[in-house]
Amino acid sequence: MNKNQIHRARPWPGLLTSKGVGSFGDANCMEQLLVHCANAIESNDATLAQQILWVLNNIAPPDGDSNQRLTCAFLRALTVRAAKSGTCKMLAAMANAHCSLSIDIHTFSVIELVSFVDLTPWHRFGFTAANAAILEAVEGYPVIHMVDLSLTHCLQIPTLIEAIANRFERPPLVKLTVASATTEYIPPILDLSYQELGSKLVNFARSRNVVLEFQAIPSSYADGFSSLIEQLRVQHLLYSESGEALVLNCHMMLHYIPEETLSPLSHVNSNLYSFESSSTKSGRTLFLKALRVLDPTIVVLVDEDADLTSNNLVCRLRSAFNYLWIHYDTVDTFLPEGSKQRQWYEADICWKIENVIAHEGLQRVERLEPKSQWVKRMRNAGFRGVNFGEDAISEVKTMLDEHAAGWGLKTEDDLILTWKGHNVVFATVWMPA
Template identity: 30%
Template sequence: MKLSSAKVSKESKGASPSHGGHHKNSLHLKHRSHHSILPLPPVDALEQWSSVTVDMYNSNNNNHNQQQQPQTSHTSTSRSSDYSAGGDGEPSGTGNKWASRLLKECARAISDKDSSKIHHLLWMLNELASPYGDCDQKLASYFLQALFCKATESGQRCFKTLTSVAEKSHSFDSARKLILKFQEVSPWTTFGHVAANGAILEALDGEPKLHIIDISNTLCTQWPTLLEALATRNDDTPHLKLTVVVTANIVRSVMKEISQRMEKFARLMGVPFEFNVISGLNHIGELTKEALGVLEDEAVAVNCIGALRRVDVGERAALIQMFRSLGPKVVTVVEEEADFSSTRHDFVKCFEECLRFYTLYFEMLDECFTATSNEKLMLERECSRSIVRVLACDNDQDKEGECERRERGSQWSERLKEVFSPVRFSDDVADDVKALLKRYKAGWALAQAHQNETGLYLTWKEEAVVWVSAWKP
């Protein structure tokens, strides 16, 4: 069923919960043809539904964790350009990647336990870094924090402080505005939503009872467009049960409001709907088949967005086997393209991969947002927790929460092929993704997986940044 986002927006904008049935019957579409799963433009989506996964904290709390850390200098770009970071006489603010050179040198000094060099480089980075400067200054600021924590073995304490600050200042309204702005300027998150929704709709087409198990921290931003597509099926509208697995406290705090909005939106669409939340877990590895309450007459889809990387490396195989035991019609996996797993016992290699990935991310934010964007600053600050988690926390010893061990699409393909068979994304789904990317500025593209891999890649300036795949038993 080809359902244009413009038509959905127009039909549903003026609707009310009591008009859900009218909305469904007003669209005469053929059964089993393609459902377009493009999200609404952000302005239209704001009127219906929105939420966010991004952890934020107030700029007033920026130095909350700096008592035992070097005071980050709020140096202007012009001041930092007076320094020659590479020692070669070139100014540091001329795009010669001074931050990367200094940061890598500091990481090697920490690995070598060269205390004199560590102190010198940390001091130099502290003088040059600023969260309000150019891309190099920002990278220096956030990676300086992680390097200091690694050098002083204070990573766990810093991570907990950053988490606590983020949780205290998190609000649904500010989060909503942030995610909408991010989706407006970048397909980083919507790429995975569109591709996964397309695979789920095709796998569950014609089924009367659907059960989607959502293991992610995306706060259900993925599901409104899927509900709209279900509402336009020309046969009996299926019953949808959505089970959301939540582990992060920052997500738990807004799930009541998310639940109310989801139920209201389902009524608006005329889709019989049941919403369940599983929130008593410390980490996803504790999830069991029994807790999910899957019934024999339900067609099951398991949706994992940024979820598998938060599972301990040694527990991933068992979790994937548990997914198989559910008898799912499809399992969708979306992960960012970085390897913090195979390098986890080599600090320098892990640091270089982490720096490579976040340099891409920060440069993307710089190009997609305006220079003075508060949303960009919030997204950059959210990265600080992940960077500290990856580089300065011992995940092998810390069992209190989730890890941050990403793997590349090729690595996930190897793992998942041990239990599942890959599902090829249809041409219709690929077309929907391409149509999505046309909404954004030049630089974004869709790429097919290489040989012996599966799935689709979102690329930014020819660098793969997000991977999506679909699987079946």
């Protein structure tokens, strides 16, 4: 059955008429239908799931408005979940007639990724706020050791190097450390290795009269970046007396660390984590406590302000639906329908939705936590919050002026990026208590 045939299909008796299709098109109704579909799939009720799927197929085309495209992505993820579990297999064939279950994730060149990130404040907000806080914290240090745990492949670093070159008469030595095994399968995906990327950054810094040393440590979120932490611990012992500022820049990466201690952490260096029992503490708690032992000059934590950690599928679906609509709503304001960049953008969001809805255990890595939970974690790990200065707030506001009118800024103890009044991304600054 092709797409056109589906849209001409005879309404399911007792549920929907051609006149009624439009009334099902609002976001609340779509969310309820998705919830019913999820419950039917979880209870192996193939008949009910198929009926709800038919309705969703009619009201949520993949090329519709923002709510329809959002719903279509969730429908696709639910179908993948059903197919993975071996139940309701007929759903996969039905959904494939409506839209492909495969996601075409684009591999970016550096130039493409820079242009892509510049389209929206989603990442630029964190870059701008973090750079301003970092520059203030490292004033007077001869060496800055920047540990960049970022989803965007060090795209923040060139703007930081520019700022260092402009701010300091004699720029400090900059050491940059990254975890090279971090985002191999998580979009956005870059077509360069970290070694190649490091060479480009070193050359860029040289062009700005800044000396940059680059190292990529094979380390991953899956085991709480244990290799990275151990390497930093050794280096800290060597350079703690040299006046080196240690900066931890965590940009939308820490939520990939398992919030529950999983088996990969069992081999972590016993001396490093000897102050906690790994059987009772989450991987995130262990990581943050290990950071505190390093006594960093500053830690910047930027992430999306949502909660996708529930073990209950319906709770997770509701939370994701009521956050990820923002992605689809914003895309309509800055990318034309049918553009390649829009396809890339929405494919990345589809990947996130599938991971949240269709996967469990170690495979489900999109486990966002709200700002309030991260604040609690940071304080419990021995950090104190630091307010952003007026310069940081001013720079973020200037950056937002370059984008659509729907973006806003909340200036509480921390900074929060908003879209039409809804929290999107938070930025926080921490120092050892």
